Amino acid sequence: MSMLQVSVYRYNPETDSAPYMQEFQVDTQGRDLMVLNVLEIIKQQDSSMAYRRSCREGVCGSDGMNMNGTNGLACVTALSDVVKNDKLVLRPLPGLPVIRDLVVDMGIFYKQYERIQPYLQNDENPPAIERLQSPEERDKLDGLYECILCACCSTSCPSFWWNPDKFVGPAGLLQAYRFLADSRDTATRERLSELEDPFSVFRCRGIMNCVAVCPKGLNPTRAIGKIRELLLANAT
Amino acid sequence: MVTNITNLGRSGLSDWLIQRVSAVVLALYAVFMVGYLLFHPDLDYATWHGLFSQTWMRIFSLLAFVSLAAHAWIGLWTVVTDYIKPTGIRFIVQIAIIIAIFIFLVWGVQVLWGA
Amino acid sequence: MSTMRSLTFDAITIGGGGSGLRAALELAKSGKKTAVISKVFPTRSHTVSAQGGITCAIASADPNDDWRWHMYDTVKGGDYITDQDAAEYMCSEGPKAVFELEHMGLPFSRFDNGRIYQRPFGGQSKDFGKGGQAARTCAAADRTGHALLHTLYQNNLKNNTVFLNEWYAVDLVKNANGDVVGCIALCIETGEVVHIKSKATVLATGGSGRIYSSTTNALINTGDGIGMALRAGLPVQDMEMWQFHPTGIHGAGVLVTEGCRGEGGYLINKDGERFMERYAPNAKDLAGRDVVARSMVMEILEGRGCGENGDHVLLKLDHLGEEVLGKRLPGIVELAKTFAHVDPVKEPIPVVPTCHYMMGGLATNVHGQVISRDGDGNDQIVNGLFACGEAACVSVHGANRLGGNSLLDLVVFGRAAGMFIESALNEGVDYLDAAQSDVDQALSRMNRWNESSGGESVPALRTELQETMQKSFGVFRQEDHMEEGVKKVAELRERIANAHLGDKSHAFNTARVEALELDNLLEVAEATAISALERKESRGAHSRYDYPDRDDVNWLKHSIYTPADKKLGKRDVNFQPKTVDTFEPKVRTY
Numbered sequence: 030m031s032m033l034q035v036s037v038y039r040y041n042p043e044t045d046s047a048p049y050m051q052e053f054q055v056d057t058q059g060r061d062l063m064v065l066n067v068l069e070i071i072k073q074q075d076s077s078m079a080y081r082r083s084c085r086e087g088v089c090g091s092d093g094m095n096m097n098g099t100n101g102l103a104c105v106t107a108l109s110d111v112v113k114n115d116k117l118v119l120r121p122l123p124g125l126p127v128i129r130d131l132v133v134d135m136g137i138f139y140k141q142y143e144r145i146q147p148y149l150q151n152d153e154n155p156p157a158i159e160r161l162q163s164p165e166e167r168d169k170l171d172g173l174y175e176c177i178l179c180a181c182c183s184t185s186c187p188s189f190w191w192n193p194d195k196f197v198g199p200a201g202l203l204q205a206y207r208f209l210a211d212s213r214d215t216a217t218r219e220r221l222s223e224l225e226d227p228f229s230v231f232r233c234r235g236i237m238n239c240v241a242v243c244p245k246g247l248n249p250t251r252a253i254g255k256i257r258e259l260l261l262a263n264a265t
Numbered sequence: 266m267v268t269n270i271t272n273l274g275r276s277g278l279s280d281w282l283i284q285r286v287s288a289v290v291l292a293l294y295a296v297f298m299v300g301y302l303l304f305h306p307d308l309d310y311a312t313w314h315g316l317f318s319q320t321w322m323r324i325f326s327l328l329a330f331v332s333l334a335a336h337a338w339i340g341l342w343t344v345v346t347d348y349i350k351p352t353g354i355r356f357i358v359q360i361a362i363i364i365a366i367f368i369f370l371v372w373g374v375q376v377l378w379g380a
Numbered sequence: 381m382s383t384m385r386s387l388t389f390d391a392i393t394i395g396g397g398g399s400g401l402r403a404a405l406e407l408a409k410s411g412k413k414t415a416v417i418s419k420v421f422p423t424r425s426h427t428v429s430a431q432g433g434i435t436c437a438i439a440s441a442d443p444n445d446d447w448r449w450h451m452y453d454t455v456k457g458g459d460y461i462t463d464q465d466a467a468e469y470m471c472s473e474g475p476k477a478v479f480e481l482e483h484m485g486l487p488f489s490r491f492d493n494g495r496i497y498q499r500p501f502g503g504q505s506k507d508f509g510k511g512g513q514a515a516r517t518c519a520a521a522d523r524t525g526h527a528l529l530h531t532l533y534q535n536n537l538k539n540n541t542v543f544l545n546e547w548y549a550v551d552l553v554k555n556a557n558g559d560v561v562g563c564i565a566l567c568i569e570t571g572e573v574v575h576i577k578s579k580a581t582v583l584a585t586g587g588s589g590r591i592y593s594s595t596t597n598a599l600i601n602t603g604d605g606i607g608m609a610l611r612a613g614l615p616v617q618d619m620e621m622w623q624f625h626p627t628g629i630h631g632a633g634v635l636v637t638e639g640c641r642g643e644g645g646y647l648i649n650k651d652g653e654r655f656m657e658r659y660a661p662n663a664k665d666l667a668g669r670d671v672v673a674r675s676m677v678m679e680i681l682e683g684r685g686c687g688e689n690g691d692h693v694l695l696k697l698d699h700l701g702e703e704v705l706g707k708r709l710p711g712i713v714e715l716a717k718t719f720a721h722v723d724p725v726k727e728p729i730p731v732v733p734t735c736h737y738m739m740g741g742l743a744t745n746v747h748g749q750v751i752s753r754d755g756d757g758n759d760q761i762v763n764g765l766f767a768c769g770e771a772a773c774v775s776v777h778g779a780n781r782l783g784g785n786s787l788l789d790l791v792v793f794g795r796a797a798g799m800f801i802e803s804a805l806n807e808g809v810d811y812l813d814a815a816q817s818d819v820d821q822a823l824s825r826m827n828r829w830n831e832s833s834g835g836e837s838v839p840a841l842r843t844e845l846q847e848t849m850q851k852s853f854g855v856f857r858q859e860d861h862m863e864e865g866v867k868k869v870a871e872l873r874e875r876i877a878n879a880h881l882g883d884k885s886h887a888f889n890t891a892r893v894e895a896l897e898l899d900n901l902l903e904v905a906e907a908t909a910i911s912a913l914e915r916k917e918s919r920g921a922h923s924r925y926d927y928p929d930r931d932d933v934n935w936l937k938h939s940i941y942t943p944a945d946k947k948l949g950k951r952d953v954n955f956q957p958k959t960v961d962t963f964e965p966k967v968r969t970y
Binding site (some may be wrong): 076085107139157162 | 420421423424425426428429438475478479482483484485487488489490491492493494495496520521523526527530531534535537538569598599600632634635711714715718719837838839882883885886887888889890891
Binding site (some may be wrong): 188191192224225226227228229230231232257260261264 | 276277280346347348
């Protein structure tokens with residue numbers, strides 16, 4: 030028997046006046062399970078446990094949560110990566126309202142994503158085939174388009190905690206730059222003018238928690254720096 | 266775009282630029298002062314007074330004071346908008362900061378050209 | 381439930397994956413009030429997991445490429461029960477649909493000349509099988525599904541599609557004439573149950589790989605649309621045809637794209653032998669997926685499997701070099717490290733055939749209209765109901781889907797359904813409203829769960845169902861095992877009908893959703909089991925020890941399963957493409 034002590038944040042708005050931590054003992058049989066597997070075992074013990082999950086391979090971004098203090102995806106985080114002293118503490122992503130247990134209301138996160146107009150804008154008529162783009166131009170999108178909107182980054186960002194309604198946050202800004210960097214997008218000026226206020230981009234203080242937690246290894250801080258460079262080049 | 270009226274440059278970009286330029290000025294001023302003190306181990310009032318009666322030093326110092334004022338205002342404005350959410354209190358604190366910075370700036374000018 | 385709220389739309393798509401979003405986009409662009417009902421936030425749909433690419437003759441890698449060659453491959457790959465009018469439509473309309481995606485912003489990888497990068501995939505040929513291997517799969521590195529799904533979601537945002545995200549469609553609502561006029565949906569966050577009225581309902585609920593215990597499919601792939609349709613009394617087609625993807629990571633089931641072999645990787649057994657050279661001398665590792673999967677199982681059964689238990693083979697990629705792997709297959713490198721604990725730059729990946737795709741589904745025409753059967757066994761359109769994507773069986777995949785054809789299927793037929801619904805709505809459709817009794821009928825299943833006071837638990841029953849399917853309906857099938865499986869599934873139906881939902885709370889109750897999903901898994905499993913038992917031949921992915929040969933005399937047909945009597949009928953395959961000559965059935969070799 031190799032028992033893992035798992036402490037999980039619980040809150041059901043219909044029955045609980047306040048959230049609390051519940052302890053579970055999980056027999057891992059010595060295997061290096063993913064945290065998601067541990068939650069599945071717990072859900073068999075207690076069907077009322079709520080969490081999101083879908084692809085279970087780190088590409089859909091459903092199961093972002095806080096594991097022993099660090100944000101990440103439960104399905105690609107092995108126990109050996111996070112567990113210390115046979116203890117695992119699972120909490121919802123910080124800074125967003127909790128709907129139930131590990132499920133947070135991501136409304137404001139999505140709203141910030143929508144605000145940057147996350148779609149290609151091109152005012153010219155498209156050709157009969159694809160728009161051409163050189164491999165070098167396409168390379169500029171690498172490290173940007175791969176974002177899975179799991180919110181691990183934005184919910185680890187103190188600036189997003191303080192101003193989630195005004196600061197776009199690392200995830201949204203990474204996508205803002207994804208379209209600014211796309212050689213096929215012609216709305217650069219409009220996009221930039223939406224970002225030059227003191228909050229949307231400039232609330233980034235370079236803390237780099239986003240880079241530390243991104244499960245896809247992306248670098249929002251670098252993208253934010255590039256947006257600042259573009260803003261500067263555009264305005265001087 | 267997020268609208269705002271109380272920040273200095275009315276734009277995040279100009280705030281950001283002012284913050285960096287003012288930081289450079291302050292850094293230069295600090296390096297100069299530290300260097301000056303190191304090269305004058307036996308500094309007396311006359312030498313110190315002599316330094317500050319030169320016009321270029323007065324202008325350099327004024328530039329540093331203005332930079333400090335701008336830098337402080339942008340920095341504190343950011344802190345205040347991060348941490349003080351009730352609008353009324355935030356506005357009062359901002360006014361207080363502005364007055365304090367203004368007083369320090371006027372005082373600084375008085376010191377430089379007063380004696 | 382007279383207080384139940386209702387919402388009214390011109391059209392709804394149930395499912396927010398590739399096909400649902402593509403259909404919704406077409407409708408939203410035309411100004412129709414369109415809603416997407418999705419049980420997960422749309423970019424969490426399983427389309428996101430598609431890796432290798434979207435196969436389409438856009439003539440980029442080869443300027444002389446021809447959609448007719450692609451059509452030939454598709455028909456041959458489907459072992460000749462592909463509907464040729466549908467394959468013709470998909471392959472000829474495909475380029476338009478792919479270019480549209482590019483114009484919407486999909487970040488395809490590129491060739492030096494700036495055109496979309498295309499890689500070789502299994503079952504692809506030039507010149508109707510005579511010109512050697514083709515490279516026809518358009519790719520965005522090995523994250524094509526992710527790029528496609530996000531692009532479609534983004535463009536739906538742009539066009540103001542209404543999203544009912546994290547809403548679960550429970551059952552279809554039919555009026556007194558049998559027309560589908562909407563559905564019952566559950567808002568997962570609040571637990572509110574809402575009657576959604578719509579003139580057109582598109583089932584875009586994807587696959588159901590979770591009927592097996594080992595699958596590449598996401599946990600959400602529970603065949604909800606198929607379940608809803610079967611409960612509404614509609615038949616389903618070719619449900620015995622399940623694709624086992626050759627390269628699922630051993631133990632984890634996670635998909636490793638065929639693009640690995642397209643880029644030059646190959647399979648080896650424990651002796652290090654490239655065994656596909658023996659089974660498919662020409663195409664080798666790029667033979668049809670059914671052929672490769674069977675060859676792998678043969679190797680394992682004959683004692684040449686790898687590992688302690690000899691229960692898998694290896695996918696060798698290290699000879700491609702770090703640069704190619706990093707550029708073309710970065711996602712695979714990541715997945716292999718996470719789930720197989722190997723770095724493919726240095727070591728081969730342990731792989732095993734894993735349930736991947738449901739070729740069967742709701743029979744539709746090329747416009748996505750769902751087809752039922754009248755009393756005499758003739759096709760009959762179901763008013764108001766459409767299906768596209770994996771939930772549908774148009775059928776372009778026949779008995780075995782080619783790699784890269786599922787993403788093309790999604791966008792071509794999602795788009796086609798959208799266009800058809802738009803013009804139908806413009807012409808005006810007017811169906812009888814559902815009566816209260818019709819709504820109550822659609823609510824009965826959920827009410828059963830909500831009123832359950834005891835019985836077996838959902839996870840245990842689900843596991844038992846999955847193990848039954850895994851054991852009896854895998855890569856190779858045989859009569860006695862399947863008979864046992866059918867019996868077992870029938871028994872599970874009784875037990876699930878009396879199972880217990882312990883948690884009856886409202887807010888984000890995932891236990892309730894899982895219970896409702898279990899009903900759907902059961903419906904799909906039973907249709908699969910009975911169809912597999914009754915198709916007495918081997919064709920494409922359906923491979924029987926007791927009937928090892930293809931039987932074109934009796935079974936050059938779609939199977940069609942009717943839920944009312946649980947009987948399997950036959951439906952004619954279309955052999956009448958409009959602009960090319962029919963591809964006559966031939967012996968299928970690679």
